[in-house]
Each structure stands twice: as C-alpha cells, then as structure tokens.
Amino acid sequence: MAQHHHNPNQEQEQEQELPPQVLVLSPPPVFTAFQHNFSAKFRILKAYESPLSTDLFLANYAHSVRAVLCSGRTPITADLLRRLPSLQLVVTDSTGINNIDLPECRRQRISVANAGSVFSKDVADFAVGLLIDVMRRISASDRFVRRHLWSTHGDLPLASKLEGKRVGIIGLGSIGTEVAKRLEAFGCIISYNSKTKKPNVTYPFHPNVSQLASNSDVLIICSSLTDQTRHMINREVMSALGKGGVIINVGRGAIINEKELVECLVEGEIGGAGLDVFENEPTVPKELFGLDNVVLSPHRAAFTEESFFDCSQLVIANLEAFFGNRPLLTPVTDC
Secondary structure, three states: OOEEEEEEHHHHHHHHHOEEEEEEEEEEEHHHHHHHHOOOOOOEEEHOOOOOHHHHHHHHHOOOOOOEOOOOOOEHHHHHOOOOOOOEEEOOOOOOOOOOOHHHHHHOOOEOOOOOOHHHHHHHHHHEEEHHHHHHHHHHHHHHHHHHOOOHHHHOOOOOOOOOEEEEEOOHHHHHHHHHHHHHHHHOOEEEEEEOOOOOOOOOOOHHHHHHHOOOEEEEEEOOOOOOOOOOHHHHHHHHHHOOEEEEOOOOOEEEHHHHHHHHHHHOOOOOOEEEEOEEEOOOOHOOOOOOOEEOOOOOOOOOOOHHHHHHHHHHHHHHHHOOOOOOOEEEEEO
C-alpha cells in the first residue's frame, strides 16, 4: 500500500488559497443588498445563520477571524474584541461609529474603517427634504387630502417660507457641508457649531449650541454621537431656538434629549421637527404620532440604491486593501 507523506508546505499553500474569512454577526443593510459581491471575494462567516449560539460560534472561529463586517446597529464591544484574538480590522457600512469601542480597538491595535462620505449627499438631500416637509406641511397636506378633509374642513394653517430663514447646522463635516450648500441655493442664511472653527469656512461660527440656537430659526443636526454630543440638544437649547423654531435630526437620536424634545413639541415650545433618528430605535415616542408639525422617518436618510452600491464597493475595497497589506481607504483608526 502506498504511503502518503505529510507535507506541511502543501497544507500552508492550500490554506493561503482559501478566501480570507470575514465575520458577520448580524447582516448590515449594504451587505444584504450586495451579498453576492462579498461572497465572491471573501469567505463570509454568518454567525446569524448558524445553529450554534453566538458564544460557540465565536469560540469555533476565534483564531481564524481577522476582519469583522458590521453596521451601525451591531455593538462592537470590548468583550467581543477580546474574544477574537486574531482580529485586526472592524469595517462598518455606516458613517457613524458610536457602536464601536474605539479605545479598545486602539488598545488592541485593531484598525477601523467606516463608510467615509459615501452617504453624505443622500443624507443632506434627506435633511433638506425633512425641512421643506415640516415648513411647507407636505406630509400634513397629504394626510389632509387622503382623509377627505379638504371639502369639509376648509384650509390648512399657513406654511412657512424657506428663503431667508436662519439655519444653524450642528456638525459641519461632509454631511453638514452638503446641507449648507443646498440651503444656500434656497436663500437660507447659514451659521454653524462644530467641535472647532473650520478654516476657510465663511459661515459664522458659534462655539456654544444655545448661542447658535438663539441666532437661528432652524437647527439641523449632522454631528456624530459622542460623550460630548449626547443630549447636547436639551430644553435650554430648544428654549433659545424659540416657539417658531424647527429641529431636523439626521445625526443620531441621542444627540437630542428626546424626553425634553417631546415635551417642547407637545407644549408648543418649538415650532416643529423632522426626525430620521431616535434615542431608542425602533421605538418612537407615541406622543409624536398625533402632531402635524412633526415628520418622522425610520432612519432611512442614507438609503438609496446608488449609495448602497457605492458603499458596498468601498467596504469591499477596504477589505481587499487590508488583506492585501495596503492602506485602508477610509480609516477611522489605523493601527
């Protein structure tokens, strides 16, 4: 009988030919939409489809997983990172990274890549859409017609003009800048608040959010959620904005103290709101449902076919760069 000689080099070569392993704990929206593009290039470990518990699944693959693909809804905790000793990259299909424990990633020298500015224009379009809807009462008008109230209830209350409104943008990053560009075309007067004053920006800068609010008719939140921005928009800021003021949020829900926002809207302390994000998604305060001056959306500002495709290409390019030992395209932390 012929003897088979054990050849470790051959084993190593076979191992190298296997596509790189990428862990997906729960499917990110961009991955779901373009799954075939990912599966063609990487071996996707779908924890969410496994009959094993997450703990067992992680234990099985702990030493082979070098990259994790997640969305803004998947918590990437210190505990999870510690259970994946071979992990070197977290890549998210979201711009926001408040779900990722960045200090722990730095400590363990794990790189992080996000969606960069892929969604910025779509989110800016949506923010402006929400503002137009709230001020011109588009959704309210639609409900009015559908409920057959036009013939029986006469006219709706007057709407507000957009031109000439003072718009304060909170967070003048890539989204905030796109919002400003669009609203300038509508004849709005732009000012902003950011962590720091932006060089080469001509809009007036307000280091204090209450000061920005008192000089604005509208606040548009485009900033990311951090310990510093959590509940930054509170009753004091809303009082400074005033009874006619409108708040638009396409950032993160917890940037606003939601309980105080609901109270101010119900009590008529501010004029209206357009909200794409909420503090405890998918739970939305039921008090908002009956308010005609509030427009609600289920965290969809970034969701277009075009931007999802672009984002899928970017995420794949980041993974390919990582596995090819090249620099990441959109690093958040590059260890």
